[in-house]
Amino acid sequence: xxxxLFKAETAxxxxxxxxxxxxxxxxxxxxxxxxxxxxxxGMEYSGFENTNVSFEFADRWLINHDRNAAASSNDEQTYQYxxxxxxxxxxxxxxxxxxxxxxxKRADDGGFVRIQTDYDLSDNLELSVGEITYKSGSxxxxxxxxxxxxxxxxxxxxx
Numbered sequence: 001x002x003x004x005l006f007k008a009e010t011a012x013x014x015x016x017x018x019x020x021x022x023x024x025x026x027x028x029x030x031x032x033x034x035x036x037x038x039x040x041x042g043m044e045y046s047g048f049e050n051t052n053v054s055f056e057f058a059d060r061w062l063i064n065h066d067r068n069a070a071a072s073s074n075d076e077q078t079y080q081y082x083x084x085x086x087x088x089x090x091x092x093x094x095x096x097x098x099x100x101x102x103x104x105k106r107a108d109d110g111g112f113v114r115i116q117t118d119y120d121l122s123d124n125l126e127l128s129v130g131e132i133t134y135k136s137g138s139x140x141x142x143x144x145x146x147x148x149x150x151x152x153x154x155x156x157x158x159x
Contacts, residue, residue: 003047007056010039012063018072030072035063042082051087058082073140079105094119103139110142111135128154 016034042056058080062069065076086097095118102111116130129152136146 005044109139110137
């Protein structure tokens with residue numbers, strides 16, 4: 001619709017095996033296969049010059065959640081929000097993007113922010129640099145992730 005792109009999707013995943021580790025204790029014997037229903041809605045706006053902005057919301061529901069799933073720290077329902085901003089500069093020689101991805105109903109279960117710059121040094125040589133900052137939260141999978149911030153770089157030669 002003009003400069004807006006609206007998207008929605010739903011998928012059912014079957015045969016999911018959950019982690020066999022229980023939070024704060026020993027292993028959980030959980031040989032059961034689980035089903036999950038994932039739904040996503042989002043929109044992207046490209047009406048700014050050389051810039052795209054998108055927002056997505058995902059809702060994941062573990063259909064046959066039980067006490068073994070709960071014991072291995074798997075919630076019946078999880079939420080994820082993602083906001084991305086991308087802009088090109090210098091006649092599309094350089095691209096800067098920022099992605100924030102947060103989990104939880106109130107976006108308080110943890111997440112990360114990734115900032116990346118890609119620069120075309122020549123037609124076949126590209127330099128990428130960036131940083132990922134992690135946010136610990138109340139989710140058992142993300143509660144200790146905050147001390148893992150990362151700086152990265154990559155030089156790619158294409159022939």
